[in-house]
Amino acid sequence: MGAFTRALRALVLLAGFYLIGLVLLALLGLGDWALATSGHHGIGVIRLLILSVVLAVPLVRGLALVRTPPGEGPHGVELTPEAQPRLWELVRALAEEAGTRAPARVLLTADVNAAVSERARLLGLVPGPRALYLGLPLLQGLTEAQLRGVLAHELGHYSHADTRLSGLTSRVREQVGRTVAHLRGESGDGETRKRNVLHRWLAKLYIGYGTLVLRVTLQDARRQEFAADRLAARLAGRTATASALRELPALESSFAYYLDRYALAGSDRGLLPPRGEVFGGYGRLLDARQLELVHMRTELPDEPASPYDSHPPLAARVRRIEELPEDGRTDEGRAAAFALLDAPERVLAALEDAVLKAPPSGTWTRAADWPDLLTRSMDARLGDQDAPLPRALLREKGTAGLPTLLSVIEEGRLWDLARHLPASAEARAAKGRARQAMLRPLLREQLHRMVLADFSVRGRLRWEFSWEGPHAAVLTGDGGAPLVAGPEGREDGGPAVEAAIEAALADRPDTRPLRALCALGDGPQTPKDGLV
Incomplete structure (x- = not known):
């Protein structure tokens, strides 16, 4: 198939998109005219006329979407x-x-x-x-x-003989693809879908035809990419x-x-x-x-x-x-x-x-520099009480600190607290060990955060910026000496913190390693501004 034939086919396919909307609008208009001239009146006729207007809205929008919006393109x-x-x-x-x-x-x-x-x-x-x-x-x-x-x-x-009219085919693909993507999003779900059954049917009609257009032009589009690659290899070199x-x-x-x-x-x-x-x-x-x-x-x-x-x-x-x-x-x-x-x-x-x-x-x-950006952003993030686990603690206990959480774990009430955490429908429906297995990764991540926040609020956390690898969270004791950091220092504070958290979240929880670790950081430091 030649370039001109492919371009003509693209035009016909795009015209079909408009034709669907115009035919349906014409049918709605004929129906309204028949109702208006039938001599019948009453609430039923009014409802049918209102329904036709409601149906016409997505049809008109579908026709408008096929046009290229003005000013479309990336910012730069x-x-x-x-x-x-x-x-x-x-x-x-x-x-x-x-x-x-x-x-x-x-x-x-x-x-x-x-x-x-x-x-x-x-x-x-x-x-x-x-x-x-x-x-x-x-x-x-x-x-x-x-x-x-x-x-x-x-x-x-633009230049290859195989693609001299590819702009037309590409434009049709872009316009139809944008319309299909929009209508898929507009079809809704749940209660929205129940209220818009007719809208969903019209969306499926457009989506079905648009998918056909994309499939028909797909082979041409990929041929054009291969042709452009060959030209690039000729001008810039294969390697x-x-x-x-x-x-x-x-x-x-x-x-x-x-x-x-x-x-x-x-x-x-x-x-x-x-x-x-x-x-x-x-x-x-x-x-x-x-x-x-x-x-x-x-x-x-x-x-x-x-x-x-x-x-x-x-x-x-x-x-x-x-x-x-x-x-x-x-x-x-x-x-x-x-x-x-x-x-x-x-x-x-x-x-x-x-x-x-x-x-x-x-x-x-x-920020003054990259290390300053890291320190200020992480301190602010750790001080945020709107994270899932602190929010659950505030709801249940009125306070959201690490000592409160450790007390909840020691009382054997951690999994009762976990019911307030955001979870998938599958996790909410699960019971016993299956539910715990699904929630444990979130608890582990949130407890990591609370440990670092506890050290930060007491001025015992230092961040080491790095381009080569993850930034290191260095937990410190008296005089600023590192407690658990070294070459293995990581964003989670290091292996010692990981081990203490795993013990606290085990089937038989043991909070002693975590309490001992936090005790090492005790001192008369003044809490940092902005952390609570």
Whole structure:
């Protein structure tokens, strides 16, 4: 099937989406007209007319959803040719080699992704201005040669003969996919589903047709990805293109970890790293943990992310590229892609301003440095009395400290207290040892937290920041000497804390190791401000 035929088929499928809604609206209109001219009056007729209006609402919304919302696209910072001449020189050179128009705009985003868009008219038949979206984590984690492969792949979506009308097919897939995803969420569950039986039926009709559209165009979309990969290998080299794809799972996983454990660790308290470090620190993490990322580059997924994912499995894409003939381009572009940016400090700060929403307090507070961010965010987190176990203690005993919990354990009432903890329906229905086994992991995690909070409130907890591994929670005694930390120091305080907690939560609980450990930290320290 040729490119023009595939594009025409996509148009017909999209027209079918509109046709479903228009036919159903016409039937509802005919029904209303028949009722209005029948000469019958009464509450039954009024109810039927109201029902037709209620049914028309999701139909109209379904038609509106198929349109592309204005302004859709990721948030980011525009990189102008004047501010970033070297990056633009690379983009324009690749576009020329690919035989396509260069984008009019390049936007830096905070996503582990690169993408291109085109504001075309008539569903892509009339060309429009193009934009390139480039994720900062890619610049931080890829070499120049690997970045060339990523950019060449994206530009290949416009240039390859097999994909010259792929913008139309891609747009149909995006619009239908967005509609299907929205209607799936709108179908509701529980009581909502009971109240919206007719809405659910209409949603299923749209979802069924939309799923058909996605299935029909799926093969074309994956062909286009393979074609763009081949072009990228030709322009950037086989080795660089394959290795760039291998980096993606490692970058996605490590960036999510970095945001959770480092950059946004204090965001719930309105606390951020120093300016420019929210995204800048990710480069330090990558430098420190290269060995941990090695296995992620070799263990690639063999299945698509979903049955309707437009991209083939990553392992299949890499395999096809590596099967291409040797091109002798293994030593090119080994410098870090991040070095292409001029004035990177200003770019990092501008990206923070563009993508970070204001906290509930209205303004962000900046930590002095990374260790300061860790200490302040962890102290605030440990002092939060709204965690499940402290909340249950407050409900039952009126106080939420560790001594109160140890007394509850010694009285044999821990599992009575555990009924107030959030649990799955399966755990709530279970009895005896089965229920305890399901709740024990939550209790273990919550007791860890309460032990660290107890030391923190007495000024006996010190946090040691690390890029190379987990931050260490160091429990201290008189004079600040470590009690249980050392090379094995971890976020949970170390093996001694783990062993004491396991003893307290055993089938025959023994709180003596935990009481003894906490007693080592006793002293005339003044509680830290903000902890209760």
